[in-house]
Amino acid sequence: MARGTVKAIALTAACLLALTACGGAAKSEREAESKSVFAMDTVMDVTAYGERAREAVDAAEAELYRLDALLSTGRPESDIARVNARAAGDGPCAVRAETAELVSRALACCAETDGALDVTVYPAMQAWGFDTGEHRVPAQEELDALLARVDYAAVTVKDNTITVPEGVALDLGAVGKGYAADRIVSLWREMGVTSGLLSLGGNVHCLGAKPDGSDWRVGVRDPADENGILCTVSGRDMAVVTSGAYQRNFTRDGVTYHHILDPATCAPARSGLASASIVADSGFVCDGLSTAVYVMGLDLATEFWRERKDFDMVLYTDAGELCITPGLADRLTPAEGVTLRVLDE
Protein backbone atom coordinates (compact mmCIF):
# COMPACT_ATOMS: atom_id res chain seq x y z
CA MET A 1 0.00 0.00 0.00
CA ALA A 2 1.38 3.40 -0.95
CA ARG A 3 2.46 5.59 1.92
CA GLY A 4 0.05 8.31 0.79
CA THR A 5 -2.92 5.96 0.82
CA VAL A 6 -2.08 4.89 4.35
CA LYS A 7 -1.91 8.56 5.26
CA ALA A 8 -5.32 9.18 3.69
CA ILE A 9 -6.87 6.24 5.54
CA ALA A 10 -5.30 7.39 8.79
CA LEU A 11 -6.66 10.91 8.26
CA THR A 12 -10.11 9.58 7.46
CA ALA A 13 -10.05 7.44 10.57
CA ALA A 14 -9.00 10.48 12.62
CA CYS A 15 -11.88 12.52 11.18
CA LEU A 16 -14.26 9.66 11.91
CA LEU A 17 -13.12 9.47 15.50
CA ALA A 18 -13.38 13.22 15.98
CA LEU A 19 -16.85 13.39 14.47
CA THR A 20 -18.01 10.37 16.47
CA ALA A 21 -16.73 12.02 19.63
CA CYS A 22 -18.65 15.22 18.76
CA GLY A 23 -21.75 13.16 18.02
CA GLY A 24 -21.33 11.34 21.31
CA ALA A 25 -21.13 14.57 23.28
CA ALA A 26 -24.19 15.93 21.52
CA LYS A 27 -26.06 12.71 22.21
CA SER A 28 -25.20 12.84 25.90
CA GLU A 29 -26.56 16.41 26.06
CA ARG A 30 -29.71 15.34 24.27
CA GLU A 31 -30.20 12.06 26.06
CA ALA A 32 -33.82 11.83 27.10
CA GLU A 33 -35.56 9.80 29.74
CA SER A 34 -39.34 9.67 29.78
CA LYS A 35 -41.93 8.07 31.95
CA SER A 36 -45.71 7.98 32.18
CA VAL A 37 -47.02 8.15 35.72
CA PHE A 38 -50.64 7.53 36.69
CA ALA A 39 -51.35 9.86 39.58
CA MET A 40 -53.84 12.56 40.61
CA ASP A 41 -56.54 10.75 38.61
CA THR A 42 -54.74 11.36 35.34
CA VAL A 43 -51.72 10.36 33.30
CA MET A 44 -48.57 12.40 33.65
CA ASP A 45 -45.71 12.33 31.17
CA VAL A 46 -42.33 13.49 32.38
CA THR A 47 -39.26 13.87 30.16
CA ALA A 48 -35.84 15.07 31.26
CA TYR A 49 -32.67 15.56 29.22
CA GLY A 50 -28.99 15.35 30.05
CA GLU A 51 -26.72 13.15 32.07
CA ARG A 52 -29.00 13.07 35.14
CA ALA A 53 -32.16 12.47 33.11
CA ARG A 54 -32.89 9.04 34.61
CA GLU A 55 -32.48 10.33 38.16
CA ALA A 56 -34.61 13.38 37.34
CA VAL A 57 -37.47 11.30 35.98
CA ASP A 58 -37.39 9.02 39.04
CA ALA A 59 -37.44 12.06 41.33
CA ALA A 60 -40.41 13.48 39.42
CA GLU A 61 -42.31 10.23 39.74
CA ALA A 62 -41.68 10.06 43.49
CA GLU A 63 -42.76 13.69 43.88
CA LEU A 64 -46.01 13.09 42.00
CA TYR A 65 -46.87 10.11 44.21
CA ARG A 66 -45.96 12.11 47.32
CA LEU A 67 -48.20 15.04 46.37
CA ASP A 68 -51.04 12.72 45.37
CA ALA A 69 -50.88 11.12 48.83
CA LEU A 70 -50.79 14.58 50.45
CA LEU A 71 -53.55 16.32 48.51
CA SER A 72 -55.99 13.76 47.11
CA THR A 73 -59.60 14.12 48.21
CA GLY A 74 -60.09 10.41 47.58
CA ARG A 75 -57.39 9.09 49.92
CA PRO A 76 -58.63 9.12 53.53
CA GLU A 77 -55.14 9.62 54.97
CA SER A 78 -54.33 12.71 52.87
CA ASP A 79 -54.23 16.12 54.55
CA ILE A 80 -57.11 17.38 52.40
CA ALA A 81 -59.30 14.32 53.03
CA ARG A 82 -58.66 14.63 56.78
CA VAL A 83 -59.68 18.30 56.71
CA ASN A 84 -62.87 17.39 54.83
CA ALA A 85 -63.68 14.55 57.23
CA ARG A 86 -63.74 16.79 60.32
CA ALA A 87 -67.18 16.94 61.85
CA ALA A 88 -68.70 20.08 63.35
CA GLY A 89 -67.04 20.95 66.62
CA ASP A 90 -63.88 19.01 65.83
CA GLY A 91 -61.92 22.26 65.59
CA PRO A 92 -58.89 22.94 63.44
CA CYS A 93 -57.22 20.06 61.60
CA ALA A 94 -53.43 19.86 61.86
CA VAL A 95 -51.77 19.53 58.44
CA ARG A 96 -48.24 19.61 57.09
CA ALA A 97 -46.72 23.05 56.61
CA GLU A 98 -46.63 22.49 52.85
CA THR A 99 -50.38 21.79 52.73
CA ALA A 100 -51.16 24.85 54.83
CA GLU A 101 -49.06 27.05 52.56
CA LEU A 102 -50.57 25.61 49.40
CA VAL A 103 -54.13 26.07 50.69
CA SER A 104 -53.26 29.67 51.65
CA ARG A 105 -51.98 30.34 48.14
CA ALA A 106 -55.07 28.70 46.64
CA LEU A 107 -57.38 30.82 48.82
CA ALA A 108 -55.48 33.93 47.77
CA CYS A 109 -56.01 32.97 44.13
CA CYS A 110 -59.74 32.52 44.84
CA ALA A 111 -59.86 36.02 46.32
CA GLU A 112 -57.88 37.57 43.45
CA THR A 113 -60.34 36.10 40.95
CA ASP A 114 -63.29 37.26 43.04
CA GLY A 115 -64.43 33.68 43.52
CA ALA A 116 -64.37 32.63 39.86
CA LEU A 117 -61.96 30.02 41.18
CA ASP A 118 -63.27 28.45 44.38
CA VAL A 119 -61.46 25.51 45.95
CA THR A 120 -64.55 24.69 48.02
CA VAL A 121 -66.71 23.76 45.03
CA TYR A 122 -66.13 20.07 45.86
CA PRO A 123 -69.62 19.38 47.33
CA ALA A 124 -71.10 20.53 44.02
CA MET A 125 -68.64 18.34 42.08
CA GLN A 126 -69.87 15.40 44.19
CA ALA A 127 -73.51 16.30 43.56
CA TRP A 128 -72.88 16.12 39.79
CA GLY A 129 -70.94 12.87 40.22
CA PHE A 130 -67.71 14.26 38.72
CA ASP A 131 -65.73 12.81 41.63
CA THR A 132 -66.79 9.21 40.96
CA GLY A 133 -67.85 9.26 37.32
CA GLU A 134 -71.40 8.31 38.36
CA HIS A 135 -72.93 11.38 36.77
CA ARG A 136 -76.32 12.85 37.57
CA VAL A 137 -78.10 16.17 37.08
CA PRO A 138 -79.00 17.70 40.46
CA ALA A 139 -82.34 19.50 40.80
CA GLN A 140 -82.26 23.30 40.99
CA GLU A 141 -83.26 23.19 44.68
CA GLU A 142 -80.29 20.96 45.41
CA LEU A 143 -77.95 23.35 43.60
CA ASP A 144 -79.42 26.29 45.49
CA ALA A 145 -78.82 24.50 48.79
CA LEU A 146 -75.23 23.69 47.73
CA LEU A 147 -74.45 27.38 47.24
CA ALA A 148 -74.23 27.81 51.02
CA ARG A 149 -71.52 25.14 51.13
CA VAL A 150 -69.33 26.75 48.47
CA ASP A 151 -67.40 29.57 50.08
CA TYR A 152 -63.61 29.77 50.04
CA ALA A 153 -63.78 32.73 52.46
CA ALA A 154 -65.09 30.38 55.16
CA VAL A 155 -61.82 28.42 55.19
CA THR A 156 -59.25 29.41 57.80
CA VAL A 157 -55.56 28.56 57.66
CA LYS A 158 -53.56 29.26 60.81
CA ASP A 159 -50.34 27.83 62.25
CA ASN A 160 -50.37 24.72 60.10
CA THR A 161 -54.01 24.02 60.83
CA ILE A 162 -57.01 24.30 58.55
CA THR A 163 -60.59 24.86 59.65
CA VAL A 164 -63.63 24.47 57.42
CA PRO A 165 -67.25 24.91 58.53
CA GLU A 166 -69.45 21.83 58.50
CA GLY A 167 -70.56 20.92 54.98
CA VAL A 168 -67.72 22.82 53.33
CA ALA A 169 -65.01 20.74 51.69
CA LEU A 170 -61.69 21.50 50.02
CA ASP A 171 -60.50 20.22 46.66
CA LEU A 172 -57.17 21.39 45.25
CA GLY A 173 -57.85 19.75 41.89
CA ALA A 174 -57.81 23.14 40.16
CA VAL A 175 -54.26 23.96 41.31
CA GLY A 176 -52.69 20.63 42.33
CA LYS A 177 -51.18 19.65 38.98
CA GLY A 178 -49.79 23.14 38.46
CA TYR A 179 -48.22 23.07 41.90
CA ALA A 180 -46.78 19.61 41.18
CA ALA A 181 -45.19 20.91 37.97
CA ASP A 182 -43.62 23.83 39.85
CA ARG A 183 -42.23 21.43 42.45
CA ILE A 184 -40.72 19.09 39.85
CA VAL A 185 -39.16 21.96 37.91
CA SER A 186 -37.67 23.27 41.15
CA LEU A 187 -36.27 19.81 42.00
CA TRP A 188 -34.80 19.48 38.51
CA ARG A 189 -33.13 22.87 38.74
CA GLU A 190 -31.55 21.84 42.06
CA MET A 191 -30.26 18.71 40.32
CA GLY A 192 -28.72 20.77 37.53
CA VAL A 193 -31.18 19.59 34.89
CA THR A 194 -31.56 22.38 32.33
CA SER A 195 -34.02 20.89 29.86
CA GLY A 196 -37.23 18.97 30.46
CA LEU A 197 -40.87 18.71 29.56
CA LEU A 198 -43.86 17.87 31.75
CA SER A 199 -47.36 17.09 30.60
CA LEU A 200 -49.36 16.50 33.75
CA GLY A 201 -52.82 15.55 32.58
CA GLY A 202 -52.68 18.18 29.87
CA ASN A 203 -50.89 20.80 32.00
CA VAL A 204 -47.69 21.47 30.07
CA HIS A 205 -44.58 22.86 31.73
CA CYS A 206 -41.28 23.38 29.88
CA LEU A 207 -37.97 23.68 31.73
CA GLY A 208 -35.35 25.73 29.93
CA ALA A 209 -35.11 25.39 26.18
CA LYS A 210 -35.14 22.22 24.09
CA PRO A 211 -31.88 20.27 24.18
CA ASP A 212 -30.88 21.74 20.80
CA GLY A 213 -31.29 25.26 22.21
CA SER A 214 -34.50 26.06 20.35
CA ASP A 215 -37.83 27.05 21.91
CA TRP A 216 -40.38 24.48 22.97
CA ARG A 217 -43.56 24.40 20.92
CA VAL A 218 -46.73 23.76 22.88
CA GLY A 219 -50.02 23.16 21.10
CA VAL A 220 -53.40 24.19 22.50
CA ARG A 221 -55.97 21.48 21.90
CA ASP A 222 -58.89 22.06 19.60
CA PRO A 223 -62.01 21.51 21.78
CA ALA A 224 -63.83 20.06 18.76
CA ASP A 225 -61.11 17.62 17.65
CA GLU A 226 -59.27 15.44 20.14
CA ASN A 227 -56.37 15.06 17.72
CA GLY A 228 -56.34 18.68 16.54
CA ILE A 229 -54.78 21.89 17.83
CA LEU A 230 -55.96 25.51 17.70
CA CYS A 231 -52.52 27.08 17.81
CA THR A 232 -48.93 26.58 18.87
CA VAL A 233 -47.16 28.71 21.49
CA SER A 234 -43.35 28.88 21.43
CA GLY A 235 -41.18 29.63 24.42
CA ARG A 236 -38.92 28.39 27.17
CA ASP A 237 -39.32 28.18 30.94
CA MET A 238 -43.06 28.45 30.57
CA ALA A 239 -46.22 26.67 31.62
CA VAL A 240 -49.30 26.36 29.42
CA VAL A 241 -52.52 25.15 31.02
CA THR A 242 -55.90 24.81 29.34
CA SER A 243 -59.35 24.43 30.86
CA GLY A 244 -62.13 23.30 28.57
CA ALA A 245 -65.64 21.93 28.62
CA TYR A 246 -64.51 18.95 26.54
CA GLN A 247 -62.21 17.52 29.24
CA ARG A 248 -64.76 15.79 31.48
CA ASN A 249 -68.42 15.82 30.65
CA PHE A 250 -71.52 13.73 30.19
CA THR A 251 -74.71 14.05 28.18
CA ARG A 252 -78.26 13.60 29.51
CA ASP A 253 -81.38 14.11 27.42
CA GLY A 254 -79.35 15.79 24.70
CA VAL A 255 -77.67 18.29 27.03
CA THR A 256 -73.92 18.09 27.71
CA TYR A 257 -72.77 18.95 31.23
CA HIS A 258 -69.08 19.58 31.87
CA HIS A 259 -66.97 19.57 35.02
CA ILE A 260 -65.96 23.26 35.30
CA LEU A 261 -68.60 24.43 37.72
CA ASP A 262 -69.39 28.09 38.21
CA PRO A 263 -69.12 28.63 41.99
CA ALA A 264 -71.89 31.23 41.71
CA THR A 265 -74.42 28.67 40.43
CA CYS A 266 -72.88 25.27 41.27
CA ALA A 267 -73.72 24.33 37.67
CA PRO A 268 -71.39 23.94 34.67
CA ALA A 269 -70.08 27.38 33.64
CA ARG A 270 -71.69 28.71 30.46
CA SER A 271 -69.47 31.67 29.76
CA GLY A 272 -69.27 31.57 25.99
CA LEU A 273 -65.80 30.03 26.03
CA ALA A 274 -64.96 26.62 24.63
CA SER A 275 -61.55 26.70 26.28
CA ALA A 276 -59.25 29.03 28.20
CA SER A 277 -55.47 28.70 28.32
CA ILE A 278 -53.00 30.57 30.48
CA VAL A 279 -49.31 31.00 29.63
CA ALA A 280 -46.99 32.06 32.47
CA ASP A 281 -43.88 30.90 34.24
CA SER A 282 -45.72 29.34 37.20
CA GLY A 283 -47.72 26.15 36.77
CA PHE A 284 -49.74 26.98 39.90
CA VAL A 285 -50.79 30.37 38.50
CA CYS A 286 -51.63 28.88 35.10
CA ASP A 287 -53.68 26.09 36.64
CA GLY A 288 -55.75 28.29 38.96
CA LEU A 289 -56.25 31.10 36.46
CA SER A 290 -57.23 28.86 33.54
CA THR A 291 -60.22 27.61 35.55
CA ALA A 292 -61.08 31.12 36.79
CA VAL A 293 -60.79 32.74 33.38
CA TYR A 294 -62.93 30.00 31.82
CA VAL A 295 -65.67 30.73 34.37
CA MET A 296 -65.36 34.51 33.83
CA GLY A 297 -65.83 34.45 30.07
CA LEU A 298 -64.20 36.69 27.49
CA ASP A 299 -65.15 40.16 28.76
CA LEU A 300 -64.51 39.66 32.47
CA ALA A 301 -61.33 37.71 31.75
CA THR A 302 -60.04 40.52 29.55
CA GLU A 303 -60.74 43.06 32.29
CA PHE A 304 -59.03 40.80 34.82
CA TRP A 305 -55.98 40.43 32.57
CA ARG A 306 -55.75 44.21 32.02
CA GLU A 307 -55.60 44.71 35.79
CA ARG A 308 -52.77 42.19 36.24
CA LYS A 309 -50.85 41.64 33.02
CA ASP A 310 -48.58 39.12 34.74
CA PHE A 311 -49.75 36.27 32.52
CA ASP A 312 -50.84 35.69 28.94
CA MET A 313 -53.99 33.94 27.81
CA VAL A 314 -55.59 32.23 24.84
CA LEU A 315 -59.37 32.26 24.92
CA TYR A 316 -61.32 30.27 22.36
CA THR A 317 -64.92 31.36 22.12
CA ASP A 318 -67.93 29.20 21.34
CA ALA A 319 -68.19 31.28 18.16
CA GLY A 320 -64.80 29.99 17.02
CA GLU A 321 -62.67 33.09 17.61
CA LEU A 322 -59.21 32.72 19.13
CA CYS A 323 -58.51 35.75 21.35
CA ILE A 324 -54.96 36.21 22.63
CA THR A 325 -53.12 38.74 24.73
CA PRO A 326 -50.52 40.92 22.95
CA GLY A 327 -47.62 39.19 24.72
CA LEU A 328 -48.28 36.09 22.62
CA ALA A 329 -48.64 37.83 19.28
CA ASP A 330 -45.09 37.13 18.15
CA ARG A 331 -44.85 33.59 19.50
CA LEU A 332 -48.22 32.07 18.73
CA THR A 333 -49.04 30.42 15.42
CA PRO A 334 -52.73 29.73 14.78
CA ALA A 335 -53.70 26.53 13.02
CA GLU A 336 -55.00 26.84 9.49
CA GLY A 337 -58.48 28.29 9.36
CA VAL A 338 -58.48 29.63 12.93
CA THR A 339 -59.55 33.28 13.26
CA LEU A 340 -57.18 35.19 15.51
CA ARG A 341 -57.85 38.38 17.45
CA VAL A 342 -55.26 40.14 19.60
CA LEU A 343 -56.91 41.73 22.65
CA ASP A 344 -56.35 45.45 23.23
CA GLU A 345 -53.93 46.45 25.99
Add this chain to the structure above:
Amino acid sequence: MNSRFLTWKEALVLAAAALGLLAWLFWPKAEGRVAVVERSGEEVGRYALDTPVRVPVSGANGFSLTVVIKDGAACVEHATCPDLLCQRHAPVSKAGQAIICLPGQVSVRVEGGEGHGPDAVAG
Protein backbone atom coordinates in the same frame (compact mmCIF):
# COMPACT_ATOMS: atom_id res chain seq x y z
CA MET B 1 3.89 15.40 -6.52
CA ASN B 2 5.57 13.13 -4.03
CA SER B 3 6.66 16.12 -2.02
CA ARG B 4 3.03 17.11 -1.46
CA PHE B 5 1.21 16.01 1.69
CA LEU B 6 -1.50 14.27 -0.35
CA THR B 7 -1.80 13.29 -4.00
CA TRP B 8 -5.02 14.25 -5.77
CA LYS B 9 -6.15 10.61 -5.66
CA GLU B 10 -5.60 10.47 -1.92
CA ALA B 11 -7.43 13.77 -1.50
CA LEU B 12 -10.33 12.37 -3.52
CA VAL B 13 -10.50 9.25 -1.31
CA LEU B 14 -10.43 11.43 1.79
CA ALA B 15 -13.10 13.80 0.46
CA ALA B 16 -15.37 10.90 -0.52
CA ALA B 17 -14.93 9.29 2.89
CA ALA B 18 -15.64 12.58 4.66
CA LEU B 19 -18.75 13.20 2.53
CA GLY B 20 -20.01 9.71 3.21
CA LEU B 21 -19.47 10.17 6.90
CA LEU B 22 -21.25 13.52 6.99
CA ALA B 23 -24.17 12.09 5.02
CA TRP B 24 -24.42 9.19 7.47
CA LEU B 25 -24.32 11.50 10.46
CA PHE B 26 -26.70 14.20 9.29
CA TRP B 27 -29.00 12.65 6.68
CA PRO B 28 -32.53 12.60 8.07
CA LYS B 29 -33.23 9.12 9.31
CA ALA B 30 -36.15 7.59 7.46
CA GLU B 31 -37.59 6.33 10.70
CA GLY B 32 -41.23 5.26 10.54
CA ARG B 33 -43.89 6.08 13.07
CA VAL B 34 -44.53 3.61 15.84
CA ALA B 35 -47.23 3.20 18.45
CA VAL B 36 -45.66 2.81 21.86
CA VAL B 37 -47.96 0.92 24.21
CA GLU B 38 -47.38 1.27 27.95
CA ARG B 39 -49.12 -0.23 30.96
CA SER B 40 -48.71 1.62 34.29
CA GLY B 41 -45.77 3.49 32.80
CA GLU B 42 -43.94 0.34 31.68
CA GLU B 43 -43.50 -0.32 27.98
CA VAL B 44 -45.49 -3.26 26.63
CA GLY B 45 -44.31 -2.99 23.04
CA ARG B 46 -43.67 -0.84 19.95
CA TYR B 47 -45.63 -1.41 16.78
CA ALA B 48 -44.93 0.12 13.37
CA LEU B 49 -47.98 1.98 12.10
CA ASP B 50 -47.41 0.62 8.60
CA THR B 51 -47.89 -2.99 9.73
CA PRO B 52 -51.43 -3.98 10.72
CA VAL B 53 -51.59 -5.86 14.00
CA ARG B 54 -53.93 -6.45 16.94
CA VAL B 55 -52.37 -6.35 20.40
CA PRO B 56 -54.44 -7.50 23.41
CA VAL B 57 -53.33 -5.61 26.54
CA SER B 58 -54.17 -6.54 30.14
CA GLY B 59 -54.35 -3.22 31.93
CA ALA B 60 -54.39 -2.33 35.61
CA ASN B 61 -57.40 -2.91 37.90
CA GLY B 62 -58.53 -5.93 35.88
CA PHE B 63 -59.39 -3.92 32.75
CA SER B 64 -58.25 -4.98 29.30
CA LEU B 65 -58.31 -3.62 25.77
CA THR B 66 -57.01 -4.37 22.30
CA VAL B 67 -54.71 -1.94 20.49
CA VAL B 68 -55.40 -2.14 16.77
CA ILE B 69 -52.94 -0.88 14.17
CA LYS B 70 -54.47 -0.46 10.73
CA ASP B 71 -54.49 2.08 7.89
CA GLY B 72 -51.40 3.79 9.31
CA ALA B 73 -53.05 4.62 12.64
CA ALA B 74 -53.60 3.12 16.09
CA CYS B 75 -56.91 2.83 17.90
CA VAL B 76 -58.44 0.90 20.80
CA GLU B 77 -61.11 -1.77 20.55
CA HIS B 78 -62.84 -4.13 23.00
CA ALA B 79 -62.02 -2.07 26.09
CA THR B 80 -63.57 -3.33 29.31
CA CYS B 81 -63.06 -0.13 31.32
CA PRO B 82 -66.19 1.63 32.62
CA ASP B 83 -65.93 4.95 30.72
CA LEU B 84 -64.76 3.59 27.33
CA LEU B 85 -63.11 6.93 26.56
CA CYS B 86 -60.12 5.10 25.07
CA GLN B 87 -62.33 3.12 22.71
CA ARG B 88 -64.19 6.25 21.61
CA HIS B 89 -60.95 8.17 20.95
CA ALA B 90 -60.25 8.88 17.29
CA PRO B 91 -57.37 6.86 15.77
CA VAL B 92 -53.96 8.46 16.34
CA SER B 93 -51.32 8.61 13.62
CA LYS B 94 -49.14 11.69 14.16
CA ALA B 95 -46.13 11.93 16.45
CA GLY B 96 -47.17 13.16 19.89
CA GLN B 97 -50.78 11.99 19.65
CA ALA B 98 -51.93 9.55 22.29
CA ILE B 99 -54.87 7.50 23.51
CA ILE B 100 -55.05 7.04 27.27
CA CYS B 101 -57.09 4.52 29.23
CA LEU B 102 -57.06 5.94 32.74
CA PRO B 103 -58.90 3.09 34.51
CA GLY B 104 -56.60 0.49 32.91
CA GLN B 105 -53.53 2.76 33.07
CA VAL B 106 -52.71 2.01 29.44
CA SER B 107 -51.31 4.55 27.00
CA VAL B 108 -50.87 4.32 23.24
CA ARG B 109 -48.53 7.04 22.02
CA VAL B 110 -47.28 7.74 18.50
CA GLU B 111 -43.58 8.41 18.15
CA GLY B 112 -41.10 8.81 15.32
CA GLY B 113 -41.39 9.96 11.74
CA GLU B 114 -40.69 13.47 10.61
CA GLY B 115 -42.57 15.18 13.40
CA HIS B 116 -43.33 18.83 12.75
CA GLY B 117 -46.01 18.92 15.39
CA PRO B 118 -45.72 20.56 18.80
CA ASP B 119 -43.59 19.08 21.58
CA ALA B 120 -46.65 18.74 23.81
CA VAL B 121 -50.33 19.67 23.75
CA ALA B 122 -52.09 21.55 26.55
CA GLY B 123 -55.70 20.64 27.14
